[in-house]
Amino acid sequence: xxxxxxxxxxxxxxxxxxxxxxxxxxxxxxxxxxxxxxxxxxxxxxxxxxxxxxxxxxxxxxxxxxxxxxxxxxxxxxxxxxxxxxxxxxxxxxxxxxxxxxxxxxxxxxxxxxxxxxxxxxxxxxxxxxxxxxxxxxxxxxxxxxxxxxxxxxxxxxxxxxxxxxxxxxxxxxxxxxxxxxxxxxxxxxxxxxxxxxxxxxxxxxxxxxxxxxxxxxxxxxxxxxxxxxxxxxxxxxxxxxxxxxxxxx
Amino acid sequence: xxxxxxxxxxxxxxxxxxxxxxxxxxxxxxxxxxxxxxxxxxxxxxxxxxxxxxxxxxxxxxxxxxxxxxxxxxxxxxxxxxxxxxxxxxxxxxxxxxxxxxxxxxxxxxxxxxxxxxxxxxxxxxxxxxxxxxxxxxxxxxxxxxxxxxxxxxxxxxxxxxxxxxxxxxxxxxxxxxxxxxxxxxxxxxxxxxxxxxxxxxxxxxxxxxxxxxxxxxxxxxxxxxxxxxxx
Numbered sequence: 001x002x003x004x005x006x007x008x009x010x011x012x013x014x015x016x017x018x019x020x021x022x023x024x025x026x027x028x029x030x031x032x033x034x035x036x037x038x039x040x041x042x043x044x045x046x047x048x049x050x051x052x053x054x055x056x057x058x059x060x061x062x063x064x065x066x067x068x069x070x071x072x073x074x075x076x077x078x079x080x081x082x083x084x085x086x087x088x089x090x091x092x093x094x095x096x097x098x099x100x101x102x103x104x105x106x107x108x109x110x111x112x113x114x115x116x117x118x119x120x121x122x123x124x125x126x127x128x129x130x131x132x133x134x135x136x137x138x139x140x141x142x143x144x145x146x147x148x149x150x151x152x153x154x155x156x157x158x159x160x161x162x163x164x165x166x167x168x169x170x171x172x173x174x175x176x177x178x179x180x181x182x183x184x185x186x187x188x189x190x191x192x193x194x195x196x197x198x199x200x201x202x203x204x205x206x207x208x209x210x211x212x213x214x215x216x217x218x219x220x221x222x223x224x225x226x227x228x229x230x231x232x233x234x235x236x237x238x239x240x241x242x243x244x245x246x247x248x249x250x
Numbered sequence: 251x252x253x254x255x256x257x258x259x260x261x262x263x264x265x266x267x268x269x270x271x272x273x274x275x276x277x278x279x280x281x282x283x284x285x286x287x288x289x290x291x292x293x294x295x296x297x298x299x300x301x302x303x304x305x306x307x308x309x310x311x312x313x314x315x316x317x318x319x320x321x322x323x324x325x326x327x328x329x330x331x332x333x334x335x336x337x338x339x340x341x342x343x344x345x346x347x348x349x350x351x352x353x354x355x356x357x358x359x360x361x362x363x364x365x366x367x368x369x370x371x372x373x374x375x376x377x378x379x380x381x382x383x384x385x386x387x388x389x390x391x392x393x394x395x396x397x398x399x400x401x402x403x404x405x406x407x408x409x410x411x412x413x414x415x416x417x418x419x420x421x422x423x424x425x426x427x428x429x430x431x432x433x434x435x436x437x438x439x440x441x442x443x444x445x446x447x448x449x450x451x452x453x454x455x456x457x458x459x460x461x462x463x464x465x466x467x468x469x470x471x472x473x474x475x476x477x478x479x480x481x482x
Contacts, residue, residue, distance in 0.1 A: 032323070032325070033323055033325070033355075033420040033421075033422075034322065034323045034324055034325065034351065034354055034355060034386060034414060034416070034417075034420055034422075035354070035355055035358065035386060035389055035420065035422055036355055037355055037358045037359040038355075038356075038359035038360075038361075039359065061323060061325030061326075061355070062325060062326045062327055062330060063325050063326060063327050063353055063355070063356060064325070084323065085272075085419075086272060086274070086297065087299070088269075088274075088297030088298060088299040088300065088318075088321075089297070089298060089299070089334055089337075090298050090299075090334070090337040090338060090340075090341060092337040092340065093330075093333055093334045093337040093338075096330070096333045096337070097326070097330050097333070100327070100329065100330060114299045115272070115273075115274060116274045116275065116276065116279070116297070116299045116300060116303075117299070119273055119274060119275045120275045120276040120277070122276070149272065152272060152273055179419040179420065180418065180419045181272070
């Protein structure tokens with residue numbers, strides 16, 4: 001974590017802190033997967049608390065929501081993924097899980113659409129699924145984003161899926177789930193080019209540097225999914241301090 | 251043993267699965283079912299969204315259809331997993347066996363009793379169908395392997411699959427063969443241990459089976475077996 005006492009000028013320190021704070025507010029931070037233990041989850045939540053930042057959301061698995069919800073109250077809403085990452089669970093079950101997550105106090109959700117339908121070009125089925133999700137839970141969560149594996153799709157497939165999500169009334173789209181599927185600038189540009197600001201686009205997967213994060217923000221994204229967001233924030237701080245102080249190295 | 255006999259033995263242990271694949275189409279699922287019928291693979295394991303495609307073509311009672319639950323993380327509350335089984339059954343397709351990812355991370359966190367209870371409840375929920383569970387043997391100690399094998403055996407679990415086949419996507423190492431061997435030793439032959447992962451060489455398959463692995467959950471059994479001038 002950055003040592004703020006290393007900046008002599010308190011005005012600059014405060015300015016850079018505010019900039020880094022605003023940046024982190026756009027980021028998802030957290031820990032997910034088959035193996036993180038309770039200790040890992042608490043430690044990750046504590047890291048966020050100790051940083052002094054608030055995040056867009058703290059990403060955690062469903063069975064650990066109870067552990068971190070109160071710890072992170074006022075710091076970050078909780079985010080969970082449904083039917084992650086390939087969306088092959090029954091729709092009725094996805095809807096059940098979303099209702100359960102709401103009951104547990106989760107405020108930010110991504111739900112993986114049926115990738116088999118997607119790759120089979122059953123776009124009407126994708127539309128029905130997205131419509132059902134939007135009908136039941138549109139407006140219920142702070143953010144509700146269907147996940148599409150754009151990096152495995154052609155441009156025409158991405159556009160076709162976004163068209164049906166448009167018809168379904170979807171507001172936010174998470175582009176790629178992470179788990180080794182990495183978003184690219186081209187995917188975001190494609191969506192923005194064809195749909196302008198119709199969707200709140202959430203890039204995810206492989207965002208590791210300040211350059212990447214700022215590029216996605218420049219492309220019109222307002223949410224960044226990155227396991228490295230605290231490291232990226234550190235990179236931002238160092239750059240900004242250098243800019244303001246003219247220091248060679250911090 | 252002749253190579254042909256070896257191939258025939260391997261065939262019986264194959265579980266043709268698509269759950270660890272990202273890209274999946276209806277045609278792929280239909281082809282899975284067709285290949286099972288043509289080549290005599292006795293079991294296929296799919297996600298619930300694949301069932302419609304499978305049953306579009308499957309008309310052979312000899313091929314068992316298994317479905318995954320809570321795959322791949324297993325990090326859902328018990329109520330969610332029970333609901334997933336209910337929703338799966340409500341789809342109306344015949345599902346012969348369940349392959350479930352339990353809350354493995356909760357076990358690793360020390361909640362043994364919770365883990366035991368989960369397995370028993372899920373076994374009951376399966377309504378008499380065989381239940382298999384996934385773990386990640388690559389991140390388990392020997393004592394944990396023995397413990398999980400014992401818990402699973404006492405809960406009536408059919409087999410333990412040594413990896414979800416998804417480990418690399420979670421940035422953890424899949425189990426090495428040595429670790430799978432340790433799991434088999436830990437099982438004391440009370441409960442079967444299966445393999446799930448990439449397998450392209452028939453010699454690797456034979457090595458696993460010689461070690462004592464019961465099933466090979468693979469995504470491309472035909473390539474595994476047809477790299478020989480043999481009948482499959």
